Amino acid sequence: MANGVLIYAEIRGGELTNATWESIAAGQALAAALGTTAKAVMIGNGLADHAAKVATKDLAEVLTIEHEKLAMYTPDGFAAAMVEAIRDADPEWVVFSHSYQVRDFAPRVAARLDRALIGDVIKLKVENGQVTLVRQIFQGKINADVTCRTDAPRMISFQSGAYRTDAAKDGSASVRSIATEVGSVDIRWTAEERFKEVKGAIDLSAAPRIVSVGRGIKSDENLGLVRDLAEALDAEVAASRPICDNGWLPMDRQIGSSGQTVTPQLYVAVGISGAIQHVVGMKNSGTIVAINKDKEAPIFDLADFGVVGDLFEVVPAIIKKLKE
Amino acid sequence: MKIVVCIKQVPRRDDLLRINADKTWVDEASLSFEANESDTYALEEALRLKEKHGGEVVVATLGAADASKTIKEALAKGADRAIHMCDAPLVGLDAVATARSLAAAIGPESPDLIFTGLQSDDLGYGQTGVLLAEMLGLPHASIVIALETSEDGATVRAKRELENGWFQWVSMKTPALLTIQSGINKPRYASLKGIMGAKKKPVDMKTASDLGLGADALTSREAIGTLYIPVREKQTEMLEGDADTVAAALVSRLRDNGII
Ligand SMILES: Cc1cc2nc3c(=O)[nH]c(=O)nc-3n(C[C@H](O)[C@H](O)[C@H](O)COP(=O)(O)OP(=O)(O)OC[C@H]3O[C@@H](n4cnc5c(N)ncnc54)[C@H](O)[C@@H]3O)c2cc1C
Numbered sequence: 001m002a003n004g005v006l007i008y009a010e011i012r013g014g015e016l017t018n019a020t021w022e023s024i025a026a027g028q029a030l031a032a033a034l035g036t037t038a039k040a041v042m043i044g045n046g047l048a049d050h051a052a053k054v055a056t057k058d059l060a061e062v063l064t065i066e067h068e069k070l071a072m073y074t075p076d077g078f079a080a081a082m083v084e085a086i087r088d089a090d091p092e093w094v095v096f097s098h099s100y101q102v103r104d105f106a107p108r109v110a111a112r113l114d115r116a117l118i119g120d121v122i123k124l125k126v127e128n129g130q131v132t133l134v135r136q137i138f139q140g141k142i143n144a145d146v147t148c149r150t151d152a153p154r155m156i157s158f159q160s161g162a163y164r165t166d167a168a169k170d171g172s173a174s175v176r177s178i179a180t181e182v183g184s185v186d187i188r189w190t191a192e193e194r195f196k197e198v199k200g201a202i203d204l205s206a207a208p209r210i211v212s213v214g215r216g217i218k219s220d221e222n223l224g225l226v227r228d229l230a231e232a233l234d235a236e237v238a239a240s241r242p243i244c245d246n247g248w249l250p251m252d253r254q255i256g257s258s259g260q261t262v263t264p265q266l267y268v269a270v271g272i273s274g275a276i277q278h279v280v281g282m283k284n285s286g287t288i289v290a291i292n293k294d295k296e297a298p299i300f301d302l303a304d305f306g307v308v309g310d311l312f313e314v315v316p317a318i319i320k321k322l323k324e
Numbered sequence: 325m326k327i328v329v330c331i332k333q334v335p336r337r338d339d340l341l342r343i344n345a346d347k348t349w350v351d352e353a354s355l356s357f358e359a360n361e362s363d364t365y366a367l368e369e370a371l372r373l374k375e376k377h378g379g380e381v382v383v384a385t386l387g388a389a390d391a392s393k394t395i396k397e398a399l400a401k402g403a404d405r406a407i408h409m410c411d412a413p414l415v416g417l418d419a420v421a422t423a424r425s426l427a428a429a430i431g432p433e434s435p436d437l438i439f440t441g442l443q444s445d446d447l448g449y450g451q452t453g454v455l456l457a458e459m460l461g462l463p464h465a466s467i468v469i470a471l472e473t474s475e476d477g478a479t480v481r482a483k484r485e486l487e488n489g490w491f492q493w494v495s496m497k498t499p500a501l502l503t504i505q506s507g508i509n510k511p512r513y514a515s516l517k518g519i520m521g522a523k524k525k526p527v528d529m530k531t532a533s534d535l536g537l538g539a540d541a542l543t544s545r546e547a548i549g550t551l552y553i554p555v556r557e558k559q560t561e562m563l564e565g566d567a568d569t570v571a572a573a574l575v576s577r578l579r580d581n582g583i584i
Contacts, residue, residue: 012486012487013490075454075463075464076463100467100486101486103450103451103466103467104454104466107451107454107455107458108455108457108458110451110455111420111423111458111459112458114545115545116419116546117419117451118546119419119450119451120448120450135448136448136554137447137448138335138350138445138448139337139445139448140554141341141553142343142350142551142552142553143551143553143554144548144549144550145548145550145551145552146547146548147546147547147549148545148546149544149545149546188497189496190494190495190496191492191493192492192493192495194490194492195491195492196489196490197489197491201489209583209584233584234584241506242506245506245507246510251507257487257488258485258487258488258489259489261488266584286583287581289574289578290560294340298554300556300560300562301554301556301557301558302558303558303560304558304560305560305561305562305563305577306561306562306563307562307563307570307574308562309567309570310567313567314567314570314571316567317567317570317571318571321568321571321572321574321575
């Protein structure tokens, strides 16, 4: 009988990710609510140090799957190894973080096992053993309660920030390496080294004040308005993805999961809806101001001060006031 | 080179969403629709490869009859033909069942490349492309932000976006599937000539039974229950009034708190 929770502990660029501790917290919470225990699994090569760190958490066991073919991430290698881990642990639930790596290989695992991967979950509700998961749809504008209709293993990936890293409970677990057949798996990728675009990149992480502009600005011809606001506030200009996609501002001004993470004292979001991929890059800012014409925009859930209105009226008024 | 592009029609991003009476979906009657954002980049990338290598671009869409508008637009931009899966059992499925349906339609086409957007703006599963690759036995790369193809089209080298500004190039043999990220290119607009020409391009309507899809294949493994507007957790101070009033209120709050 399938039993317990299996948590995927992710290594990226040779390090355990922060999201791993969030996943451990999520998996522990799920296990506690179901009256069962949680294990963790790690995939890679040379995992001893990382496994020892994960083993300091309250887990029944830490499984490792190691092979030279797993030294670098590939979806073929990691999907095969994850299926082996699931066969070994025979869990009722599998918990991932909704990272780019997980997005890349976990659907393959779901397809191989003919199961659902309920992705990008923000919350867990357990009542009488029945698990309901909350997902954001329409880019965070609406929430949906979702249930899984299949037998075990049922898979979930949690959105970044759904659980706090420091909520992962301490304990002490043993580490067990499990045998792998990955040696015979055809790895169809040739992966090159990861890199960061450095050419002339600007570092916004130290900026004390940021004015960030989103698709609400409509056209690059209107960017002057945002530049004027930034100047009046002595702030740097940043942007959400669509602005950089359109080439209106360079990529290195992009805030969010694919761009920069910033924590200025003041973050002014102008015409930005507040999709999670943007929010992860700025949610720890000191004071957040949102200007948006849609009163339901998710960015208002984060803001200290919210202005519902047309940015083309509000922003000039703010500039005028700042200059008085 | 034969390229299949999966395109989904979704509610326009600026439309006001209202949850329907039984709280199971949004009220679609009041909405207008458009192609999913990342899918438009996927289509553009396919059209560019066709310009480079020759061949054919085929659009594959799962969605109700009115998705024909989005299909027409793709044909007007330069796709050669389309497969539209629109009968009731094929609409509103979860990611696994959607991918299974797409696999049944696309598999027999034996394309060299399949492109999907990386995620839909409505349900946001972000899985359909990767699931489809697995079901068709193809290698894939996800979140692709730049693409190179060899002269003979036998290999692709894709730049993947990783978190926090990291990137990675990966190479693989075709046939392969790529999930395309917004910003990879600048999508074109349809020309008048294209719009006229689109009327004559073939759209192959497929039903679940045409594709040999039975009840089990089309059962969603993930069930959407109740929809609701998220409850705000933070105490946001909403500043109200005309532009000058809110500007004055905001500037004095920022000054009082020593932020500026
Ligand atoms: C894998 C992945 C990675 C991603 N990485 C990032 C990332 O790093 N950074 C990022 O930002 N996004 C990222 N995204 C995209 C993200 O999901 C959103 O699509 C994006 O953040 C939306 O940008 P936006 O808020 O500017 O646009 P929209 O969501 O279109 O919002 C525009 C807002 O402007 C408002 N508005 C319109 N007109 C006016 C007006 N006149 N006055 C006032 N308000 C107005 C609207 O009400 C709306 O809320 C990523 C997505 C994926 C799938």
